[in-house]
Amino acid sequence: MILPDFSKAKVLIVGDLMLDRYWGGSTSRISPEAPVPVVNVSNSEDRPGGAANVAINAAMLGASVSLLGLCGNDENAALLKQKLVSFGVECHFSAVQGMDTITKLRVMSRNQQLLRLDFEQSFAQSDKSALHAQYESLLAATDVVILSDYAKGCLAEPQVFIDMARQAGKFVIVDPKGTDFAKYKGASVVTPNMAEFSGVAGEAVNEQELVAQAVHMKSQLDLTGLLLTRSEEGMTLFRDAEPFYLPAKAKEVFDVTGAGDTVVSTLAVAVASGCDLPDACVLANIAASIVVGKLGTSTVTTTELAVALGEQHRHNDTGVMTEDKLVNALEQAKKRGEKVVMTNGCFDILHAGHVSYLEAAAKLGDRLIVAVNEDASVSRLKGPGRPVNNVQRRMAVLAGLAAVDWVVPFAEDTPARLIGRLLPDVLVKGGDYQVEDIAGGKEVMANGGEVRVLHFEEGVSTTAIIDQIVGKSS
Numbered sequence: 406m407i408l409p410d411f412s413k414a415k416v417l418i419v420g421d422l423m424l425d426r427y428w429g430g431s432t433s434r435i436s437p438e439a440p441v442p443v444v445n446v447s448n449s450e451d452r453p454g455g456a457a458n459v460a461i462n463a464a465m466l467g468a469s470v471s472l473l474g475l476c477g478n479d480e481n482a483a484l485l486k487q488k489l490v491s492f493g494v495e496c497h498f499s500a501v502q503g504m505d506t507i508t509k510l511r512v513m514s515r516n517q518q519l520l521r522l523d524f525e526q527s528f529a530q531s532d533k534s535a536l537h538a539q540y541e542s543l544l545a546a547t548d549v550v551i552l553s554d555y556a557k558g559c560l561a562e563p564q565v566f567i568d569m570a571r572q573a574g575k576f577v578i579v580d581p582k583g584t585d586f587a588k589y590k591g592a593s594v595v596t597p598n599m600a601e602f603s604g605v606a607g608e609a610v611n612e613q614e615l616v617a618q619a620v621h622m623k624s625q626l627d628l629t630g631l632l633l634t635r636s637e638e639g640m641t642l643f644r645d646a647e648p649f650y651l652p653a654k655a656k657e658v659f660d661v662t663g664a665g666d667t668v669v670s671t672l673a674v675a676v677a678s679g680c681d682l683p684d685a686c687v688l689a690n691i692a693a694s695i696v697v698g699k700l701g702t703s704t705v706t707t708t709e710l711a712v713a714l715g716e717q718h719r720h721n722d723t724g725v726m727t728e729d730k731l732v733n734a735l736e737q738a739k740k741r742g743e744k745v746v747m748t749n750g751c752f753d754i755l756h757a758g759h760v761s762y763l764e765a766a767a768k769l770g771d772r773l774i775v776a777v778n779e780d781a782s783v784s785r786l787k788g789p790g791r792p793v794n795n796v797q798r799r800m801a802v803l804a805g806l807a808a809v810d811w812v813v814p815f816a817e818d819t820p821a822r823l824i825g826r827l828l829p830d831v832l833v834k835g836g837d838y839q840v841e842d843i844a845g846g847k848e849v850m851a852n853g854g855e856v857r858v859l860h861f862e863e864g865v866s867t868t869a870i871i872d873q874i875v876g877k878s879s
Contacts, residue, residue: 414468414677420456420553422474432514456553462670465704471495475528481506528558544573548677556582593629619643651690667696744770747829749820753792766833767808819844
């Protein structure tokens with residue numbers, strides 16, 4: 406899997422707009438007026454929240470983003486729009502007279518939230534005709550629609566938006582709220598967390614019942630997929646007959662604030678960039694693992710996502726491989742710009758000299774392939790009684806080394822044919838070889854690669870180890 410070109414994605418977001426305001430300062434005493442801490446406010450920060458945070462997340466990935474929502478005709482609406490425009494978000498706000506822009510004020514000290522003050526009124530009864538007209542006019546130039554519902558009234562009737570999107574043939578992702586998901590019927594994907602899902606479907610006593618509930622909800626709501634976010638248990642996509650499980654990737658969790666926004670925005674941008682739904686969920690899961698490792702409502706960049714995806718590849722597509730599978734893995738690695746190193750040998754009894762040599766070879770690039778002679782080939786080269794260990798055991802031991810990414814067998818006496826097919830960036834051989842005598846070297850150099858000779862550690866060899874064992878036993 407390769408990170409797609411997110412700059413091609415066009416995402417339209419409709420939902421509840423909020424301004425998140427933070428006041429911070431030191432706390433050193435208790436108020437004489439009441440048993441509460443006194444915060445000496447020394448800094449303040451305004452951040453886009455709610456659907457506006459979803460828009461920031463999508464924009465940070467490089468997508469073209471349009472945001473629709475209801476707000477007040479006030480200073481906070483202007484501040485919110487100013488912040489969003491600075492991130493490249495195209496704002497289409499509908500100001501409602503007599504209403505205030507939803508604002509959440511958090512009082513912080515020493516990275517702890519001491520108090521939150523919410524300034525909000527529901528927009529449920531507000532006239533949305535202008536919002537509907539703007540939405541309809543923007544649909545044609547959109548790949549994916551996100552409905553970001555925070556139950557503040559903008560999406561009191563989400564079916565209007567879903568129906569218009571379906572008529573236009575658009576993919577619709579809903580981040581839901583409340584205990585009635587019937588209002589989201591006909592959306593492409595709904596992304597509840599476990600608390601939201603259980604609030605609608607009921608508490609499941611086991612995984613089997615949970616799966617049955619999710620499958621039923623997907624069918625009942627006529628969804629393409631239901632993506633259930635499960636905190637430390639990762640995510641599960643219900644689309645086909647079998648659930649698609651995605652384990653949590655986060656190494657450390659500092660703050661889950663805004664993680665749901667990151668999931669839905671990454672999912673939408675990935676789908677809009679041409680990913681199929683399972684691959685889009687993989688990227689959303691990785692993005693969530695990144696954002697929960699940050700403090701406060703945060704975003705994920707394409708660089709962070711690419712690095713994390715590369716780390717996942719190093720764990721997921723390594724080990725013993727067939728030749729055909731390795732060809733595919735190698736193609737993906739080269740597309741990611743990784744430098745591939747290759748070496749070969751019998752590696753009958755792995756010893757310190759081998760390990761030192763392989764570690765040196767690995768340092769010449771990003772990936773190391775080790776091609777291993779099959780048993781018949783070793784017998785022809787080394788004589789009767791060899792190999793001591795069969796090819797499966799030899800490859801398993803090599804695959805367990807940190808320096809080695811891929812291990813592949815070959816049946817011939819030399820790996821020339823295999824090397825000519827794989828064409829690594831660097832071909833490495835250990836010993837006293839001349840470059841021009843190394844099997845596959847000509848093909849690698851003709852392809853623009855290089856051939857290197859590394860010396861084995863002195864005084865260590867498989868034959869010497871065997872001779873020593875035989876000598877002692879006799």
